[in-house]
Structures are given as C-alpha cells and as structure tokens.
Amino acid sequence: MAAPSPLERLLVPAALPPPGSPERWPWLQRLRRQDNPDCGVWIEALERGQLEPAVDLLAVLAGRLDGAGSDRLLAWWLATVGDPDLLPLIGRVRTPRSAALLRQAVNERTAPEQRLPLLPLLGHQRDPIDYPLLARLSLEAGPLPLRRAALEGLALGLSAWPLAALRRQLLRLAGDLQPQLASQAVDLLARLPRGRWALFPLTRRPLDPLVGQRLRRRWAALPPSPLLLIVHGRAGGVIPGELQNLASELERLRGRPVRIQALTAQAPPSPASFGTPAGSADLQPWLTLVPLFLLPGSHVRIDVPAIATAWRAHGPVRRLPFLGAWPSWQRALAAELAAMVQVQDGSADSGPGAPLLLHHPLEDGPGARYLVHLQSVTQARCLPTPYTAADLQEIKLAIHPGALPLALAANRLTESLPEQLGMPLVERPRFRQLLVRELEALP
Template sequence: MTPGDLVVDPWPLLRNRSSASQQFAIRMVVHGRAGGVVPSCLSSFVDELQGKRSAPVQLQALTAEECPLAPDYPLLLLPLLLWPGAHARADVPAIRQRLCTDGARVTMLPFLGAWPLWWGLVASSVQRQLEPGSVLVHHPLREGVADRFLTMLSVSLTLPLVSFDRWPEYQTQHADARPIPLALAPNRMTESLRQVGAPPPLLEHSSIREGLLDLLACLP
C-alpha cells in the first residue's frame, strides 16, 4: 500500500478538524516489555514515520514512564494494540485523561486492531504464508467482547484462531499445525513459536510495515 493506493482518504474527519498549516503530533502507545524495553522493530518504525512527517512522532510503552509533551502541537493518541483487552479499554483512556489534565489537546484514535485497513494488510501477508495446517495464534484474552472480536476476525481472515495458552493442546491434537503469530512485535509468544518454525511478528513483514507506514503518514 502506498499513499497513491488510498483512493479514499482514510482520515476525512480528522482532516476536517485539523489546521491546514499544522500537523498533529503522534504518540503511539505500545505494550513494551519488562522495564520499558521496546523492540527494535518498533523504535525503527517510529524513526521511519518521523522521516515522513514534520510534526513530532513519539513512542510510549505501557511498561515505561510517559514521554514529555510536544506543547506546540495538537496530539493524536494512537494505540498500536491489536486486541480489545484491558490495555485498549482502560489503560489508554487513562493516558488520554492524564494528558488532557496536563493541558494537551488530545484526539484518541481507535486501537489498531479495530482498523479494517490494518487487517487488510495482515490478510494479504497471511495469504502469502499459507501452508496446510496454518492456524493464527493470538495473545490470551478474557472472555466477553474479545470472543466476538476473535470470531469476526477468524471469519475475515478465513483461518482458525487459537489462543497461545491453548496452543500446546492444539498442537498435540493437530500434528500438522503451522502457527502464524498475530503479534505486532517480538514477545514471549513469538519467540516460543519461532522454535516450531513460525514466521516473524507482523511488523517484521515488509509489506505490512510499509503499508502501515503509508497509512500513518497520511494522518493530518
């Protein structure tokens, strides 16, 4: 995907409310690893996106201290989270509230996993990886809203989805299973699945990475 491929502006409402002379600063929120460590594929992604935009692009890990405000810009809070779990439903809104309390002008976007264009990028990449027995493996989620979300996603991607905590049982019952991890960046799940030949996390696939960069570069 390139900006030219986006026949319809993906951000019309944001563009209507933004100033033609000033971009939004972007603060991307990611899960992070212990101690606030951010995988290199995420930090380099921020650097690449910054090269496409004039306003600041920041990266905040949920496991780290909040980064300082860019006071001269309105702020887009962008949760790079795939699932409708507690981070998307509680932690990110709490970050937004703290930013507003500090005087920031904040617009919060839906979490990444709620974007149809994102899953379109993932679907195209997954289709190129398909083997007999392919199955999508995701981070464990609480029952409820996540169940409906996962059911719709499985239908959309036309593959079964298995929670990582149920993967050992699934693998025992399906000897030919070939896992495809649905994780944005390296984590314990992707590292474990790599031992059985799984592909790398999503942001390490060039087509997904470039497509997401182009999509975010189009933000006002």
Template sequence: MALAPVAPQLMPADLPPSGCADRWPWLQQLRSQPELDAEPWLAALEAGVLGTDQDLLAILAERLDPPAQLRLLRWWRLQAKPDPAVPAQVLRHLDGASAAWLLEQGAAGPAALAAELPPAVAAALLPLLGHQRQRQAWPVLQAWLQAPIAAHLRRAALEGVARGLSVWPRAQLRVVLSALAADLDTQLAATAVDLLARLPGARRALVPLGLRQLDPQLAERLGRRLAAIPARPLLLVVHGRMGGELPAELVALAAELERRRGAPVRLQALSALAPPAPQELLLGDLGDQQLTLVPLLLLPGGHVRHDLPAIARHWAGFARVQRIPFLGAWPRWQAALAVELAGLGPRDSQGSAVPLLLHHPLEGPLAGRYLATLERRTGCRCLATPYSAEHLAELQLTLSAPALPLVLAANRLTDQLADQVGPPLLQRPLLHQLLLSELEALP
C-alpha cells in the same frame, strides 16, 4: 393626525429602457419600495414585455417569495434560448419545492443532454441543485461528475458539490473527491483537493494523494493544503520487551513517522517503568495542545481494557487527548492481515490447511467475540499460544499448517519460531506500509 402619503406602486410599463440615464435612479426607487407586488412583474416577464436584464432581476429577486421564485424558474426553462445567468440570480431561497424541481431537471443525468436538457441549462442548474442542500441530490451530482462529458458540465456539478458540501455522505464524498484529484482536468482536480481540505479529518484524505503522480502545480497545491493542517504530536503505545526495551522496527517506524508528519512522535512501552516526559512530546504550553494516542495493540486484552484508560488519564493532565481505537480493531488492518495470510499458501499435501494466527491467550466474552470476528474476516484459525519455553518448544514440533504470529514486533514467539512463522508483522512490507500510511494520515 394626517397619515403619511402612500408611495405609488411602480409598474413595469414605467421602467426606463436600458441605456437611459433615468433607469438606475428609477430601479433604486423600485428597490426602496416597502411593498412590492411581484405579480405584474412576473406577468410582464412571461409575456415578453420585459427582458431578463440583470439590473432588473437583481432587484426583483430580493422581493420574490419561494412560489414566485419557482414560477420564474419554470418560465425560464421553457424559453427557446434560456439566459444561463438567470437561475443564479433568481434562486435565493432554500425551498423544498424549488429543490424538487431542480432535482427533477437533473435526475436523468448526462443521458438527457441535447434536446431534452441543453448543456447550457444543465451548467446553470447543477450548482443550484447543490446549493439547495438536499441529501437526495448527491447521487445526481455524482453521476454528472463521473460521466464522460464536457469539462464545464463536470465543473458545474463539482460546484454543486461544493455548495452543499456539509450534507453529502462523508465516506462516499471522500472517495469521489479523491478520484477526481487525479483527473486529467487540472481545474477539476485542484477544486477536488481544495474540497477535501475542507472536510473534517482532512489529513486522512489528503496524505494518500501525495503517493500519486500528480501534476506539479497540483502537487504544490496539495503541499500547501497539508501545511495548513499541521499534524498533532503522536503517542504510540506498544508492548515493548522486558525492562521497557523498544524493538528496532518500532523505533524506526516512529522516526519515519516524525519525518513525514513534521510533528513529534514518541513510543510508550507498557513494559517501561515510566512514560516519556511531556516535554519530549509536547511543545509550548502544556494543557493547551492536542495529542493523538494510538494503541499499537492487536488484541482487546487487559492492556486495552485497563492500562490504556490509565495512560489516557495521565496524558490528559498535559494535553487534550484524542484516543484512536486499538490497532487490531481497524478494518483496514484486518483486511491486510487477510491478504498476508492468503499469501502464506497451504503446506499440507492436500492443499487444504487453514492458516493459523498465533496469538497471546485471552479470556472473557469480549475476547471470544473478537477472535471469532477476526477468523471470519481473515479466513484463518486463531490459536492461543503461550510464550512459555515449554509450550513454544512443543509447538515448534507440531506446527503443520501455515502460521502467522500476531505480534507487531520481535518477541519470544518470533525469536524461537522464526523458521516456522517468519518475521513479526511490522517486518512484512504490506503491513508495514499500511501502518505507516494510516498513522501518517492521522490528525
């Protein structure tokens, strides 16, 4: 049986010149060759026999292995006037050696611009650095993004961020992109908004941008991105007052949230006899929706440890439930408490009284650890305060240090000690605005 004839290797010297009618069919024949020895083609490029024509590179790049790819990039970098289109055509593999070379090129940052790293070279390589998806490239791209350099270089760095979006440290990425969303370069800002919208939990990053003075077109873009990420129904679990009565400030909070989020927001009081009806909160087919459950509880007491799991199980029969940690555990809430406490100011003559945080009595090691952490983070002294009339009357007579009631809405403590401790936390502007913003940004 006769063997099929082996097609002769096409060589660089046989390539028809640009503009010749035979060139395209010849290149198609080169592409269809089952095997291609890249060595003569690389050597011809390095010797200047061939130019970096896009039609030729488009075919050669498909056949280059990672070492050949890196060899061609190194040669390109040494040219007096490197063609900025070459790297994007050549660099197709995610390869450790190529990634290390790219990192080396950009590691010096914008300080290396000019002779050491021409701007055209930097603009060509920064997107490819991100394309390699190496986590160690993040500080390099970040430095280029935040430097006071030409807009096209910062855009190239942001393109690199976009190409490797999934591998960068999420918290740092949100901070950098949120800052860029207010950039004077509207193209850069618009891209930053688009990238924030691609991140998991995008509402948390996008909603705060609406509080800024944005360019009108950018504000419209932000609105479109938020509209594409509809908010879930929100169930706020609160203490409530006796008989399930809901304090006015909590009712107002839920109404404002519903207006801002464009989705149902309901309150479930622990003191109520029954939860809200599912039809009041969930729309459409029950069981096929997502529900965000937020405990607006300030301490890890029995309600958090026992009642909340039961509430979550109840609602799991109607929807897919995402539970958020109880409010008192949120770092931003604790930081805001510290600011509010610092604003109370000392009341004794020496100016040295430590402010008090009056809380409902707790038991167990978990409560002790939590209260110790809260004291450390807020600079206060936690004081257990039973709500019995006798105890409150005694406290009213002995309270000397500035004090803050650790209660979200009006209750017996704030009713009786209003002159000493002031309003509940939700009636204080700083804490009210923080809670509203945090809840608005939830999925």
C-alpha cells in the same frame, strides 16, 4: 391595527419605478424592509410578464421568500428559460421541490449550455441522490465548462455526498488532463474530513506541474500533529528496536515528533519532548494517540482511555481505535494468511486445516466477539496461546497447518518458536508498509 400608510400601499408591482430611475433603488430598499410583504403578488406579476425580471428586484424578493415561494419562482424561471445570471438568486432555498425541479430540468435538457447554470444549483440543494449524476458529468469526457459546472455543484454540496465514493472520484479527477479540474479536485480533497489523509495518495503520483504546486500548498497548510504510539513494552519498560525504528521513520516522514509510551515503563514521555507548548493553538489536536494493540483486552478498554485522559491535561488529544480494529489491518492479516496457505500449496478454509492466528487469551465479551469477527475476515482459526507456557511441544503440534502470531513486536512466544512462527508482524513488509502508510497520512 393601524391602517397602511400611503407609502406602504404603493409597494405593489404596478408602482415599481422602471430600471434606470433614480427612485428605483430607494423604493426597493423600502420593499426589502417591509414587514411581511406579500411575495405572491410579485411572483404572479413575473409569471404574467407584467414585470421585467431584473437582478435588483429578484435580489430583494429572494431574501424574503419562504420555501414554497422559492419553489414557485424557480418553476417560473425554468418554464421561461430565463436569464442564467438570475438563477443563483432564485435557487437559494433548499427544498425537496426545488431539488426535484432542478433534477428534472437537468435530465430533460441535454444541451450543455442549458445544463451549465443548473448543475451548481443542483449541488447546492445537497440531496445525496444527485451525487452520481454530478460525479459522472465531472469525470466523463465532455465540454470543459460543463465538467467545471458539475464539479462546482459537488463543491457546493460537499458535506452531503457519500464520503468514500467522493474521495475516490476526486483522487481520479486530480489526475485529469485538464489542470483546472485537477487543481479544484485537490482543493476539495483538502476540505474533506481527514484532509491530509485524503491528499496522501497524490503525494505518490506524478501530477501536472500546476496541480503538483497546488497539492504542495494544500499539504503544507495541513500540518500533522505529533504522534504518541502506545505499546505494551517489555519488562522494565524496554521498547523493542523494531518499534523504535518505526517511530524514527514516521518522525522523518511527518516532520513532527513521534514518541512511544510503553505500559511497562515507569513514566510516559515528557510533554516538552513533543516540541509544541501545551495548549498551543497552531495544532488541533495537540497530540494524536495511536494504540498499537491487536486485541480488545484490558489494555485497550482500561489503560488506553486512562492514558488519553492524562494527556488531555496538556492539550487537545485525538485517540485512534486500537490497531487490530482497523479494517486495513484486518485485510492485511487475511492477505498474509492467504499467502502462507499458497506457499504451502493448500487452500484456506475455516476447518481444522485452516491457518492459525495465535493470540493472548481474552475474556468473554468484546474480546470473544472480536475473535469471531476476525475469524470471519481472515478465514483462520484463532487459538489462545499463553505466552508463558512452559511446555511448547503442544503448541508446536497445534500450529502444524501454519500460524501467524498476533504479536506486533518480538515477545516471548515469537522468541520461543522462531522457526514455526517467523518474524513478528511489524518486521514483515506487508504490515510495516501498512503502518508507515497509514500513520504518515494521519492529520
């Protein structure tokens, strides 16, 4: 191995030119390019006070440190309560030790001015355990700089935090009396997965004028894709009027085409009817498929995937879960049944007197497991009901406690028993409002 050159031997702390020297910058560049520098001697010199912790030196060292070296440098800074401007250079590397050091320092230092430089770096470490602290400091009353520092920490670690809790916190913060915080909360909501959906609740709230402007800009930058609603349809491909009305309202609200494809139709809608050339780069995905089926039968398991495959020949496609799998839909079913029981002055239970969910018969397997889950969520009894039953007297007797048909739009069952079953689900305010709200907010 070749002996070190005289120049390399001089790349030691004692040989560093002082600040202001014209030789300092070229010297530091040589240090930056040096192969496998011994960063430990530089950290030791800082720890002993033999070197001035200047920004230019730390910028070079920070780029060469491994995790252990970064931890050591951070521990030195925290022990000396160094210059806050140096901290972003020192804490670049994410390690469990650095996260623990920062967490301990934040908890021990209660003065806002001492916490300010630590909070963004704590968020940069992206340890989910730190989310509650950063969220609390951003929300609770306190000095504005401290709250902004906590929110910056959340922004730096955005992908690491629990999504549902983060979304709730940012929605709350978007209504804050401090427009700077509220505007940044809007920006962060737009960066979340399904950003348009995350922002949607704010479109229904009164906001500070400046925050409202920010919301409109972010909303406009997240244009929704066209929707394709997949339904069963009636004989000959007829689409019930209530579903056509739903599609028209969604198209008006979203400002993008909304079409319906019925399984009973001879042909699907034309790709040209969506108004976006196939493969266009301005919308990703090009199309969102929404299967409006309430049960995981063969249509969901076989027909819908085949339809999605066919549409992918025209561009990127996002396929949503079938409607009956949405937790919000299941909660709406439970609420509707509970309201029915209350009107009848009864109490919900899972016994013989429980309200009924009338459904098309399903095969064993996924369908049977789904019905068990649905009964647990709704506290109702699921009753298979062939829609082609010739004698409806038995069904009339069975639904004496009250029943809800698992029929989104009118079908032979709802038309045969209008007095006992009432309106199909899409015509009931609770379910229509849910569909409009959820589908309007889709990306």
